[in-house]
Amino acid sequence: xxxxMQIPQYQHVQEGEDFTTYCNSSTTLSNIQWYKQRPGGHxxxxxxxxxSGEVKKQKRLTFQFGEAKKNSSxxxxxxxxxxxxxxxxxxxxxxxxxxxxxxGTGTRLTIIP
Amino acid sequence: xxxVTQTPRNRITKTxxxxxxxxxxTKGHDRMYWYRQDPGLGLRLIYYSFDVKDIxxxxxxxxxxxxxxxxxxxxxxxxxxxxxxTALYFCATSDGDLISSYNExxxxxxxxxxxx
Numbered sequence: 243x244x245x246x247m248q249i250p251q252y253q254h255v256q257e258g259e260d261f262t263t264y265c266n267s268s269t270t271l272s273n274i275q276w277y278k279q280r281p282g283g284h285x286x287x288x289x290x291x292x293x294s295g296e297v298k299k300q301k302r303l304t305f306q307f308g309e310a311k312k313n314s315s316x317x318x319x320x321x322x323x324x325x326x327x328x329x330x331x332x333x334x335x336x337x338x339x340x341x342x343x344x345x346g347t348g349t350r351l352t353i354i355p
Numbered sequence: 356x357x358x359v360t361q362t363p364r365n366r367i368t369k370t371x372x373x374x375x376x377x378x379x380x381t382k383g384h385d386r387m388y389w390y391r392q393d394p395g396l397g398l399r400l401i402y403y404s405f406d407v408k409d410i411x412x413x414x415x416x417x418x419x420x421x422x423x424x425x426x427x428x429x430x431x432x433x434x435x436x437x438x439x440x441t442a443l444y445f446c447a448t449s450d451g452d453l454i455s456s457y458n459e460x461x462x463x464x465x466x467x468x469x470x471x
Binding site: 248251275277283284285286287290330332334343344345346347348 | 461
């Protein structure tokens with residue numbers, strides 16, 4: 243079955259440093275979504291990428307979708323304490339349309355003030 | 356008021372007991388999902404439903420069953436709970452607009468289930 247892996251599993255950064263999480267799928271994706279889960283909270287949608295090579299920005303967050311549509315990354319510039327949480331990618335498989343998402347294992351980000 | 360609600364929020368039960376987790380939504384979405392979250396494993400899909408008459412197994416459906424009583428309600432049952440079903444359970448909904456290929460999912464607050 244489809245697998246979506248994320249690295250690293252954990253990341254501790256000093257406030258102000260940059261952070262990147264990487265997502266890799268074993269199969270070609272039709273689209274990829276990113277979610278953020280604050281400690282004790284539930285996943286909240288951040289963004290969806292659909293096109294090969296697509297890059298989208300949300301303030302300090304930059305999302306990329308690979309040319310082969312099998313990998314993606316989320317980069318946060320100059321982290322702040324509000325960025326704390328677990329970041330999940332989630333991919334829809336091409337031949338299944340948009341029936342369901344397969345979530346990555348997540349990257350847990352902690353910030354050292 | 357929250358768009359996706361789950362009850363109960365916390366539950367402790369014993370091995371062998373039957374447990375039902377309930378999910379309700381006011382978003383008017385057709386698609387509903389049940390996930391479980393375990394540390395280091397992310398979110399894994401248990402069951403999903405695209406409308407009231409549609410039920411589909413996810414990647415880890417063994418030991419679980421679901422019921423879609425109405426568009427707004429989707430229940431998850433553990434017929435005979437076992438300790439390795441201890442986890443955080445999330446319900447989610449999506450609009451499922453196939454034309455736009457856009458299916459952002461909206462999650463409930465979660466139910467923390469402990470099976471002793």
